[in-house]
Amino acid sequence: MKKLILFCFTMTLFNCNSNAQKTEQKTYKVSKTDAEWKTQLSSIAYHVLREAGTEHPFTSPLNKNYKKGIYVCAACDTPLFKSEHKFDSGTGWPSFDREIKGNVAFGSDNKLGYSRDEEHCATCGGHLGHVFNDGPRDTTGKRHCINGVALKFIPKK
Template identity: 60%
Template sequence: MKNLWIIAVLFGLISCKSEAQQEEQKTRDYKVKKTENEWKAELTQEEFNILRKAGTERPFSSPLDDVKESGTFVCAACGNELYETKHKFDSGTGWPSFDRAFDGSLAMSSDRNLGYERSELLCGDCGGHLGHLFDDGPRETTGKRHCINGVALKFIPKQKK
């Protein structure tokens, strides 16, 4: 019985959702503003869950994790330019990872979805949830790891001249 209670408490901590991201989306003045219904009409169900409800895709499920071609990663919701391939690295986590973003392209918030505080990365133009920021990135560059849901991104290859 005691083990069942412990499992129930742990499940509750892991599955609970913080409202921090939704509060950040409501209080910050973003350039791109849409109602929840407008976002639902424009985004796929998976994009809506991740970008607007702070969901997380399964690790190793995004084809963008393997992209090495030169180009730009933009917000899947609004097209805001976020990352360049040259700042992408293989973190081994199963999510596209970058050591930096374009200046001014991101907003930050925090969440406690897992019972401890994490730095949450949001699109600076529409407030869409992208992923999280960690301090275990490449030490030879920024030391940061932007752990991003591939569903939150679209890749635009660099035009060959």
């Protein structure tokens, strides 16, 4: 019985949504209504970019793309990541060891009951993924785990 009470108390704590967890609405350089985003984006891209969803692992063709070029925001074409910073993390999502400075914004995501560092496009606010500290130790040590549907690849000419 004590274990059940402790479990219920723990779950209640993790599911509380305090004011500290709520974020202010931020104004972005590119701002559209939900209706405008829905006409521009596929349903999965809308879910990821505008509703902070996650695509299934190993479903993005960009996961195994190793061509030279640049990865831009699928919603507003802001350059986000360079191909030379991409690596195979084995997680099923495109991964990079660094972002293009100033083009990616960071925040906190507490939806799973613990805090994760969330990444957004700094221009339109589109949800990209999360950054973790388990990336390549010989570079930055960071793993930017990005939803492929949030990106467009532009090959180097």
